[in-house]
Amino acid sequence: MRIMVEQAAARWYKREMSLVDGDDLRIFVRMGGCGSVVPGLSLGVMKDTPVSPALSEVVEGIRFYIEDDNVWYLDHRELHILFDEKHDDISLEVV
Secondary structure: OOOEEOOHHHHHHHHHHHOOOEEEEEEEEEOOOOOOOOOOOOEEEEHHHHHEEEEEEEOOOOOEEEEEHHHHHHHOOOOEEEEEOOEEEEEEOOO
């Protein structure tokens, strides 16, 4: 299991969320949305301070992480955070 973040995706988050080097983004399980792993659940992203991160990846000075109590969602797979240039948007894919 791991998190893989494209540099372009990290730059997009920095721009859209006014992040600076050293900031942390928590990836968490939430109700609703279009989850590809568990029906009725999806992943959300928010600026937060890590408490007990199970997985993390630092890209463009930003730490993307998943807390220990949410890592079950990945079911031993990888999370890819990708930038979609055509739509100027982000995609979170569990592969």
